[in-house]
Amino acid sequence: MAKLNVNGKVREYKADPGTPLLWVLREQLGLTGTKYGCGVALCGACTVHINGVPTRSCVVPAASVKASAKVVTIEGLSPNGSHPVQKAWDKLDVPQCGFCQSGMIMAAAALLKAKPNPTDADINEAMTNICRCGTYNRVRAAIKVVAGGGDTKSAGLSIQHADGSLT
Amino acid sequence: MSATISRRQFLAGSAAAAGSLVIGFHIPFARDAAAQGMPAAPATPEVNAWVVVRPDDTVVIRIARSEMGQGTLTGLAQMVAEELECNWAKVTTEYPTPGQNLARNRVWGNFSTGGSRGIRESQEYVRKGGATARMMLVQAAADEWKVPVAECTAANSVITHTPTSRTTTYGKVAAAASKLTPPTAVTLKDPKDWKLVGKRMARLDTVDKTTGKQIYGMDLKLPGMLNAAIKRCPVFGGTLKSVDEAAVMKRPGVKKVVRVGNDAVAVVADTWWRAKTALDALPIVWDNGPNANASSAAFAEVLKAGLDATDAVVGNKVGDAAAAIAASAKKVEAVYSYPHQNHATMETMNATARWTPERCEVWTPTQNGEAAHAAAAEAAGLPPAQCEVYKLLLGGGFGRRGAVHDWVRQAVAIAKEMPGTPVKLIWSREEDMLHGSYHPVTQCKLTAGLDAQGNVTGFQMRISGQSILAGVAPQAIKDGKDPVVFQGLNPPGPEASLGYAFPALLVDHAMRNPSTPPGFWRGVNLNQNSIYLECFIDELAHAAGQDPLAFRRKLLANSPKHLAVLNAAAEKAGWGTPTAPGVFRGLCVTMGFGSYVAACAEVSVSNDGVLKVHRIVAATDPGYAVNPQQIEAQVEGSFVYGLSAALYGECTVKDGRMEQDNFHTYVPLRMNEMPAVETVIVASGGFWGGVGEPTIAVAAPAVLNAIFAATGKRIRDLPLKNHSLKKA
Numbered sequence A: 001m002a003k004l005n006v007n008g009k010v011r012e013y014k015a016d017p018g019t020p021l022l023w024v025l026r027e028q029l030g031l032t033g034t035k036y037g038c039g040v041a042l043c044g045a046c047t048v049h050i051n052g053v054p055t056r057s058c059v060v061p062a063a064s065v066k067a068s069a070k071v072v073t074i075e076g077l078s079p080n081g082s083h084p085v086q087k088a089w090d091k092l093d094v095p096q097c098g099f100c101q102s103g104m105i106m107a108a109a110a111l112l113k114a115k116p117n118p119t120d121a122d123i124n125e126a127m128t129n130i131c132r133c134g135t136y137n138r139v140r141a142a143i144k145v146v147a148g149g150g151d152t153k154s155a156g157l158s159i160q161h162a163d164g165s166l167t
Numbered sequence B: 001m002s003a004t005i006s007r008r009q010f011l012a013g014s015a016a017a018a019g020s021l022v023i024g025f026h027i028p029f030a031r032d033a034a035a036q037g038m039p040a041a042p043a044t045p046e047v048n049a050w051v052v053v054r055p056d057d058t059v060v061i062r063i064a065r066s067e068m069g070q071g072t073l074t075g076l077a078q079m080v081a082e083e084l085e086c087n088w089a090k091v092t093t094e095y096p097t098p099g100q101n102l103a104r105n106r107v108w109g110n111f112s113t114g115g116s117r118g119i120r121e122s123q124e125y126v127r128k129g130g131a132t133a134r135m136m137l138v139q140a141a142a143d144e145w146k147v148p149v150a151e152c153t154a155a156n157s158v159i160t161h162t163p164t165s166r167t168t169t170y171g172k173v174a175a176a177a178s179k180l181t182p183p184t185a186v187t188l189k190d191p192k193d194w195k196l197v198g199k200r201m202a203r204l205d206t207v208d209k210t211t212g213k214q215i216y217g218m219d220l221k222l223p224g225m226l227n228a229a230i231k232r233c234p235v236f237g238g239t240l241k242s243v244d245e246a247a248v249m250k251r252p253g254v255k256k257v258v259r260v261g262n263d264a265v266a267v268v269a270d271t272w273w274r275a276k277t278a279l280d281a282l283p284i285v286w287d288n289g290p291n292a293n294a295s296s297a298a299f300a301e302v303l304k305a306g307l308d309a310t311d312a313v314v315g316n317k318v319g320d321a322a323a324a325i326a327a328s329a330k331k332v333e334a335v336y337s338y339p340h341q342n343h344a345t346m347e348t349m350n351a352t353a354r355w356t357p358e359r360c361e362v363w364t365p366t367q368n369g370e371a372a373h374a375a376a377a378e379a380a381g382l383p384p385a386q387c388e389v390y391k392l393l394l395g396g397g398f399g400r401r402g403a404v405h406d407w408v409r410q411a412v413a414i415a416k417e418m419p420g421t422p423v424k425l426i427w428s429r430e431e432d433m434l435h436g437s438y439h440p441v442t443q444c445k446l447t448a449g450l451d452a453q454g455n456v457t458g459f460q461m462r463i464s465g466q467s468i469l470a471g472v473a474p475q476a477i478k479d480g481k482d483p484v485v486f487q488g489l490n491p492p493g494p495e496a497s498l499g500y501a502f503p504a505l506l507v508d509h510a511m512r513n514p515s516t517p518p519g520f521w522r523g524v525n526l527n528q529n530s531i532y533l534e535c536f537i538d539e540l541a542h543a544a545g546q547d548p549l550a551f552r553r554k555l556l557a558n559s560p561k562h563l564a565v566l567n568a569a570a571e572k573a574g575w576g577t578p579t580a581p582g583v584f585r586g587l588c589v590t591m592g593f594g595s596y597v598a599a600c601a602e603v604s605v606s607n608d609g610v611l612k613v614h615r616i617v618a619a620t621d622p623g624y625a626v627n628p629q630q631i632e633a634q635v636e637g638s639f640v641y642g643l644s645a646a647l648y649g650e651c652t653v654k655d656g657r658m659e660q661d662n663f664h665t666y667v668p669l670r671m672n673e674m675p676a677v678e679t680v681i682v683a684s685g686g687f688w689g690g691v692g693e694p695t696i697a698v699a700a701p702a703v704l705n706a707i708f709a710a711t712g713k714r715i716r717d718l719p720l721k722n723h724s725l726k727k728a
């Protein structure tokens, strides 16, 4: 049995040599929040953190990830969607179909950790994920909301939430 | 959290669906229960087909259309809740199944979610559904209190008997209400009294998309499920000649090699990765069939010949355009073309099917549950009543998952070879790119006459090329005419009408169909028609020496709604006022999917030809704006889709097959290229238009016209990547 440290837990799995981390996460470990979009590192839908570094898991053989390396997937980013990036995403209604959003959020979380106050150029460089629905402008707005300390009103979207609050 | 559902629940869901008319059914995978592995909530009787109120006052609103990111789930729920007068904080939604719709005489109407129809075509009956449920709930309270119903009012899920100030809640009277006969006379609210419709409400489906909990078709897991990968003959129309099953059967996890129809082969294994790698190792011999030598380059010649052919079908005609043009002081002519596009949804095609001789069930992301159901029944060889489809959330649709359900047929065919075992079929991105239902390919010749004052005397537009209906619904073609070809060019009317009043006009179509299967690609034919028309109008304005806005305004004098959005976009963008140095503007206006849209783009082109789209102001008039913040999201998304196609998008055929097979050759716009988008919503009322598609059609023309302003170059063939914008 091979081992991976995923979302703070050591998990055992069996997979053929060469199986990408993406498919071990999805098929062996049941972590389907990480998505398959292209399989060749072009779209970012499969982005996870390995030791904090945003990584396209579709091209990383699971066997190459040491058991000591810390893998974090969207499911492990926060206990209950409370990571500031997830909160901003929620308050700004960033997702459309949502399929690319796990990867977007993981990329954004890593960017904001490395650069808490990213410039537009920083955002462009770090956020190369593909979104066919076209959420890019809200992704950018949400990153800026997090950088600004979580003031969602600064995005100027004025979204009314079911609990009566206003973004 | 794992999406695995318990066997008990799986069987319960199957059984519930098998029995007809299970009132208060709870479909498997309703997100609040099944998807999280919890037992489904006990059945609560529905108030009517659209509304279930649980004893705890939770309101479940049933949504027949499919959510694929466009926000229709939230918008439709707003419409029902508006009339229901329920507490919005307690609203959840669920999908009725196509099997239930069939069994209940289509009580939920049409499931088709395309053509931006989700809201505009169901708004009336879903609002009535909400109003009827409210009237029944209030009646039930009045009956219980033994007071006249006229003395009772409802708001926020609370019913009040005004004279005595007694109150009760929807949850308390829902069971009694469900036994009442629905009222027949229902009056809907005046739009000015709306409290929820028209408000910038947050979507109902966001949270799970930020935590990884949302289950898409690709994520589904059923007990005992196997996985399949598939390859279809890469040449359109080709077939499977032979396959060497033995070469992969010993690979770990491989269960079966299945010939699917006469043109595809699938490998079934315990995991998808094993199925896919075994498929890649499988020796397959194809018979490439009659289209083995087809190419886009050769077909372009066919299209070109169609530009002057005599077999064209008329779409719109006023007077004698040819004569008017011949008698003009000046004649302008240009030929444009538009390539194939792939929908390239982020989630590739997939379906899970379970087949037994008695029953077939399919779990799939689909834009049309009823069509998926029909496809499943046909492939299963079973009567529709013995089949069921469970819709799962779509990782994008854009038209790919509506008209043809090729992947559903394949999944059922595979499952049929393994009776009783659920099999999940996932297409690789490569398969998805090679077997799309592509945006049709066309060319267009435009000819116009101008008089000495620069007025248009006659206007001719010959479209040569592919018909979507000929490919997906040939029975809809009457007298050789595919009416969808003329989107945006129709005579005055409520749908896709041409706004310009030309004194003489001829729009016609010479149908030329390649071997490539066509489909409805978000924005459909409005996309290229709008490029052809709006870029050529710009050419005419230039030839007449007139300002493109003034030139359009004159021709739109009798089309006030077209004119209003054009003016709104131009004014907000500051048309006629100075731009930043090196920045140029371009305009576009059109009408389609029931709505009026216009855009003003601001671009710059560097000396070495690098294009930057800085800002686009878009105006849209959908009649009523149900949820403005979601309209803004759709408008922004439309520009990404439209600009991706304009800048990079083309699917080209060589040796009978598509050349583009992943995102390195079919390149979508990324964040660094995304312009600022400002949306102006001009909801003029009195009609219902769609918002998911029309804006796509103004993206490319506005940018192309701005590029002309910047460089003097007219780009008439897309995508832009094939042209140099370098200063000469």
Ligand code: FES
Binding pocket: A035, A036, A037, A038, A039, A040, A041, A042, A043, A044, A045, A046, A047, A056, A057, A058, A059
């Ligand atoms: S699936 Fe890994 S980058 Fe696309």
Ligand code: FES
Binding pocket: A095, A096, A097, A098, A099, A100, A101, A130, A131, A132, A133, A134, A135, B069, B346, B395, B396
């Ligand atoms: S939200 Fe649908 S692909 Fe990004």
